[in-house]
Amino acid sequence: MIKKYSLLVLITWLCACTDASKAPEFSDSELRPGGEATLKRVNTRTFIHPSGNLSIDHELEFWDGLSFFRDPWVASPAITADRDGLGPLYNARSCKACHSRGGRGRLVTEGVSSPMALLFRLGHGEQQRPDPIYGAQLQTFAVLTPTNSPKLQAEGQVELQYEFIEGQFADGTRYQLRKPSYRIVNLSQGELHQETQISPRYAPAIYGMGLLDAIDTQDLLSLEDEFDSNNDGISGRYNRVPDVLTGEMSVGRFGFKGLHPTLNQQIAGAFVNDIGITNPYFRKETCQSTQLACLAEAKRVKGEEQPEIPTKLLQTTEFMSAQLAVQPTRNLKSAEAQSGRETFYQLGCHLCHQPSFKTRVDYSLPELAGQVIWPYTDLALHDMGEELADGKREHLANGREWRTAPLWGIGLQHRIQGYQAYLHDGRARTINEAILWHGGEAKTSQEKYLAISASEREALLFFLTQI
Template sequence: MAGWRHMTGARIARRAATAGAIALLGGALAADGPDGARILPRTEAEAARVAAITALPTDFAAPWAFEANQGGAGTVRRRDDREAFSLPQGNLDFAQRADFAVGNGLFERLWVTAPASTIASDGLGPLYNVRSCQDCHIKDGRGHAPVGPQDDAGSLVVRLGQPLDVDAARGEIEAYLGAAPDPVYGHQFSDASVPGIAAEGHVRVEWEEAESVALAGGGTASLRRPVWSLEDLAYGPLSPDTRISPRVAPQMIGLGLVEAIPEADILALADPEDADGDGISGRPNIVWSPEHDAPMLGRFGVRATTPTLRQQAADAFHADIGLASPLRPDPWGDCTEAQTACRAAPHGADPAQGGFEVSGESLDLVTFYTRNLAVPARASVDDSAVLRGRELFYGAGCPACHRPTFVTDRIEGEPERSFQLIWPYSDFLLHDMGPGLADELPAGQATGAEWRTPPLWGLGLVRQVSPEAGFLHDGRARSLEEAILWHGGEGLAARGAFASMGPQDRAALLAFLESL
């Protein structure tokens, strides 16, 4: 109890809310998955099989069974072009592939200003960042920070917020918010707008030398730090209490499989008080679901703030493109009450679309598309350097956060993602990554220093799909080596292990990561 006495009131309330929400997760939604689909319980024999096949390995001499099929039975061949992240899961049937294609068309659709000649594509903005989902997730891959003064970095967004004082006496829903919007600029900075409405401004970044890291063998690695600014503000200054959090778009592969991981399997990995003393204290982000009107496990986003892919799609339509859907019905997107011209501008909501700009059917098709983007097969699983790198990865303790395997739930009516052995290399929990990566903007119950462990599958194809892509949440890392060396906090020991490896071993570990 001594540790609790030294916590701030905010931390006590946050942990109490987390504990209470975890207990609630066994309630009304226990028989359903995140998307509302019915989950079929595992038999004792199946549970034993899962425990055996997902146990951390001890033999590193040869490739492991099924290791090459990172995405289970839906894994697709590893392409050598920019389409590597854009394929449907290999186990979809003919009708599902048709729905996937229609969803892809909606994902790529360019939205236009209302009113327009077609109700299916109008309603853009009035404030927005991009005109299509594909503009942000180019080729379904990672985004990048601005690379020059002429780069508008459409694949990067800047979240805004004011940290809230966590008070245990606040209402149930409010306990999951973490931050309030800027009173004028809202939750997200919009650097584009329709004619007649002023865009909020422009995002700028300057790069400065952060640290030169000494590496075993005599080399050094230089880390750069972004210094962000919001310029040409059209609606006055930001509130002095507002914090900013730039994030680049992640790659889209394997999301439906992540959604199908049993909630209990992720929660079982949580160790918020570091009871085992390994320096790793991952914890879940329990968030409020407006779709299910209940607390749920956050799985998606850099801080695990979103519980389902349908909500993620609705949130992106709303904040990034300014479109109303059944889950985000405001036709003005993220415009605040202070932005009166924006709220009064024409919108594209139409009875033929269910009273929205993105109909429920369209939202479901985009969700189906994002749910079924396939994970490519591993490369070079039997290469000697890759095998050596894999052993070093495990020896450095990386799987404490980058958990290699899960087996997905049995989902009624969805055999394509049911009971699949998958290799995402993530625990999907929050971890404190130290002051170097902190941005002071809480998200849900995540502090400004906590980030969800990102999956590593597809890592070796990121630059093939998106040549300018950067690594980490804001794209600051220009290489996988830099990404590792930015690890602080709970990742500090792994960073130290990597830096102390000789050049050949570091190259082998990077070869393993590139094989994913």
């Protein structure tokens, strides 16, 4: 039986079979990476825009959903009934605090802090059980409890330090990388479990996520090659994770290790873990059995009530998140960008950063259905080497594996936000540094990058800033 794959995935495969390092013929569809949903023109003020093909009526729903992304939540009980329920423990009071202007949040500087855009996942053992005292995520803030209630404290803070590593390209050009180290300090209830691994997660940009959700699962699985059967050095595979509503195991495509199978579950997970807002997906607070003050506060303000964000309001937020537009490319037809595009393929970057897909024609949001998109990701797990390893497992993902990050819009981060940082923990200050950190399956591409000329590097970096 012949499997039916999207046209763009099949074309990419055919190109790979003839010459994996040769760039395919340029397509004008690359200029609009979100298909018809692409924003009509570049905007350098914010990433928050509705899909370019959204109707006026649906745009109103988009802006309604934005209010739940933008506005801060408050502790219960409060007059603002639709926006209370913060905590008891949390990392931020709003989605915007971590995803500034729809992009990445601002990183903290060295020293001790309570970061918002940089979260820390916790787990120990082969099955990666949550830390027995602090749970699956360190939460650096706590709501203020009444004087007659047990005093609730934030779980802890983070101490960040950087080590600087010097190196040089084959042509003698020097570079510097910064390597972070983290220590959890000021813990409120004693030390972490001795085997607990801590994994930093720098909040990603969130535009285009509805289009990634709309990719057919079979098109993703057609790219899976866990045992490198084609001998190209790439052995990408997909995480298998539970769909919390159905209980079934599904392909993970969201989160740095593919922890969630759908965009809606990813959003619900962020609500409960980051802001402390229970919802139809995750109905229990994150308090552990030993966190008595947290449990007492949750019972005081909630008891047996319904989730703190009901289905209707959660769906409005989900709609807005799915419809965040991808911006059009810039100067992609220029000679320099086209030269960089050739280098992108020659280095083998496309083997993980899969350039294109066609979204499902039956996707639930018609504006995102049947679109030719250019996200430059396969959404698969890849071994990125020991230098980027965190040692933490999440379902099938091991401590060296990370999901391929999308590249679309990457060059607008600094223009829109005034700062830039890349990779899962924000250690890379430039795209150049991000490439140099690549190891594991990407080591061959990284070594080729070290060997090419300065002009070829500049062209590649220019191409990446334009897609």
